[in-house]
Amino acid sequence: MTTETTVTYAYAVAQDPDGSLEEALTGLPGVADGPVRLVRAGDRGEVVVAVGAVPEQDFEESALRAHLEDLDWLESVARAHHRVIEALAARTTVLPLRLATVYLDDTRVRQMLDTRQEAFAERLSDLAAHTEWGVKIYVEAPAATGRPAEPPADADLSPGRAYLSHRKAQRHAREDAYRDAEEVARRVEDAARGHAVDRVQHRVQQGELARGPGENVINDAYLVPLEHGESFRSDVVRAGEGLPGVRVEVTGPWAPYSFATPPEAEPLKRAAP
Missing domain, CATH: 3.30.70 (Alpha-Beta Plaits)
Known part of the structure; x- marks a missing residue:
């Protein structure tokens, strides 16, 4: 039995000052019907990234180019992407990421968040309300x-x-x-x-x-x-x-x-x- 290789799909950056966003995402299907979770940067956990695992074979560069020509596939991904962002936006301020933003794994997402956390926090503050x-x-x-x-x-x-x-x-x-x-x-x-x-x-x-x-x-x-x-x-x-x-x-x-x-x-x- 082979295990499918996955990569990390990133939906949005968001504020989670009280740690309540996990509840908003519980049971919510993301892209490829996978669960959605949060990645936090170090001990400064107020700015988070909502992510989920997706099959690598669908999101590596050549496959993704082909998929973007398939309107049914594209609509399915866009609906799931939007569904996650709207669930977050109902609870907090979000910075939606582009459709099909993917990283090799959660560690790479965390590194990105560590690097840009201050800029994200400033932009989230500007967009609040x-x-x-x-x-x-x-x-x-x-x-x-x-x-x-x-x-x-x-x-x-x-x-x-x-x-x-x-x-x-x-x-x-x-x-x-x-x-x-x-x-x-x-x-x-x-x-x-x-x-x-x-x-x-x-x-x-x-x-x-x-x-x-x-x-x-x-x-x-x-x-x-x-x-x-x-x-x-x-x-x-x-x-x-x-x-x-x-x-x-x-x-x-x-x-x-x-x-x-x-x-x-x-x-x-x-x-x-």
């Missing part, structure tokens, strides 16, 4: 804007010229929608400024990552104090109203994924025998 909100702006297709295409000025146009005239009207409608999206983006920024303390501008989502109708043209994350959360949501939603063809989507509150500064994972290479 704050949550992340996502704001996406979409430009929808001209047909969905409620603005009918301009009819040809001359009913006697040939089929070719009528087609070109119709395409020109569609193009103008789309240009109008983009201008409206710029106006909505300005409104949203103004509304968010009254609540948020930080913003991260992400790459717009395309293809499989894009949700719902329309083209994603803005994909921002805002760091918002807890007491401003609902006001932030309502003010940003209101800022996006009134311009057909532009849609604003607000999501959250989330753990501050976009505002953590996690270390890179250690390459999975073992010393030669």
